[in-house]
């Protein structure tokens with residue numbers, strides 16, 4: 325089921341439009357000046373005059389206040405080699421991020437050695453080191469940090485993935501510290517030898533690593549969503565005590581949609597719109613769901629300094645869908 329053009333797979337637009345908090349958000353974005361924004365301008369002026377503060381509701385203003393932030397992109401469920409993946413890669417490259425993290429399913433459908441360079445390197449080689457594929461020289465140092473998805477594990481032992489990438493630790497789950505951010509990449513597939521349950525060796529490693537990290541922002545990445553209002557829904561075995569161990573946010577994929585969920589005092593994201601066909605979402609969202617979207621492909625831009633973490637989801641057309649800021653400038657779109 326390969327898509328035929330750059331807009332293929334977007335038949336869900338409209339029905340996939342924002343539910344819940346999203347509808348008014350696009351108008352706040354600088355990415356596309358909308359009629360909505362012009363209509364909102366007098367209201368915004370009133371709010372500011374009324375003392376509602378220093379444009380706290382504007383993610384661009386929050387971004388401008390960041391001091392020497394680390395900036396990275398998050399892509400999920402992207403590894404098709406098709407036009408939507410190409411468009412998302414172009415969006416991400418235009419951000420000039422310091423690095424890219426994935427939420428898995430890097431190489432559809434079977435994680436095969438024969439397809440991995442077409443489905444990853446074709447668009448992302450500029451972030452990968454060492455890179456030995458067919459699409460240019462690669463990066464000088466590695467700036468691509470994937471997690472394993474179920475499709476990557478469809479190849480026995482996930483061997484093509486493990487051969488293709490050179491990653492820290494045991495390469496299946498690992499940590500990377502960058503500026504104010506500490507990335508913890510997990511393997512949530514049940515084929516993981518060290519286990520995926522809350523009491524597994526992998527979970528014990530994570531909790532210890534989170535607790536010993538001095539980073540301001542501790543961010544966990546895995547494929548199967550602990551919480552989700554998408555087609556697959558929540559993954560009970562992946563509901564580890566992330567908050568108790570010190571995580572600030574958890575990023576997952578697997579459901580081909582975007583969702584932001586406030587739960588247990590931290591924020592959970594689902595980001596699976598990197599290139600594979602979007603999924604419609606369930607009619608009734610789970611508890612804590614703040615924003616849901618499946619109408620277009622896109623990626624997250626994450627920016628963080630020692631005070632604030634800002635996360636935005638943007639479509640391949642440059643439309644801001646949702647955002648949240650944690651820390652000193654904590655804010656989110658109006659509900």
Ligand SMILES: [Zn+2]
Pocket residue numbers: 429473474475547577578579
């Ligand atoms: Zn998956």
